[in-house]
Amino acid sequence: MAGNLFDQLKKAGLINEQKAKQAKKAKYQQTKKSKGKRGDQAESEAAKLAAEAARKKAERDRQLNLEREQAQQQKAEQAALRQLIESNRLRGYEGELTYHFADEKKVKSLQVNKQTRQKLVNGEIRIVSFNNAYVLLSREAAEKVEQRDAALLIPLAEAEESMSEEDRDFYAKFAVPDDLIW
Template sequence: MAGSLQDQLLKAGLANKKQAKQAKEHKRKTTKQKRSGQAVDEQQQQQIALEAARKEKAERDRELNQKRQQEQAQKAAQAEVRQLVEAHRIELPKDAELRYNFAHGSKIHHLYLDQKLIDRLARGQVRIAFLDGSYHLVPTEIVERVEQRQADVILPRPKDDTPAEDDPYADYVIPDDLMW
């Protein structure tokens, strides 16, 4: 088989004259560019573009990994909080008749408690936690650990409503049973 590869492809019918002419033209242009130094510049530009694309992909991957790690850390904190609250919660008495009202967000909710638990809530020995759509009573030792992981689970303590020292109406106490 004598002849160039191009001639062999033309004889076999795998290429036509137009494709052969385009291949020759392309080869001639590349050799001319190599002589003038343009091909080297194009290769450098391609390498720079590839390097920039690699750096961009690495940055995207790094950000994605960081986001995944944050999500995993958040899920782990939620699991720890759930475990702490469920392990240390104080069981609500089933026969309690006193209704304890408290604010959560902009709504008033209530729990039925006995006087002992209401006194502990008033002294700050017990706090209310909101977890998975229900309210639980948790001792203050556990509250600190829960707040370190997720502060929004524990409801804030009620504000002290004792009048200020310089309040001119401090001597006039509003009765608890007053109805408006």
């Protein structure tokens, strides 16, 4: 009994040629569909994985671009601040008087002339910590700097608030010797 099953069934007379062809065709179509389903599943999974990877890459690229833009914006703001300070810094204020001020709990000093010292006391001139040095700016320029980065400005010396108005008036009668000016 050699040959395939269809040949054997034909010889036995259990099946005719037409039914054999229909059965072959049905089996072929069934195997084709089952292979297609497995291939479609594999293709759809691969497509899903590729789409997910593309989405993750797009999200990562978007985050990196956002960080880059923020860094560029910060650089631009710092450059504008630096230009503002450099263009508005006061020059020629050096003199024989020492002006003391507090910077981060440390007492620092600048050598200034009499007019500059009086303007510092009145708040017409402000001190800015810039590039590891101290720069004097007018009040208007200092306000612009404060809007951009208030941490650069050295706080103004404040009058002691625990003293009453009556005490201030009483002590105002007495002149402060030059060697005690702070």
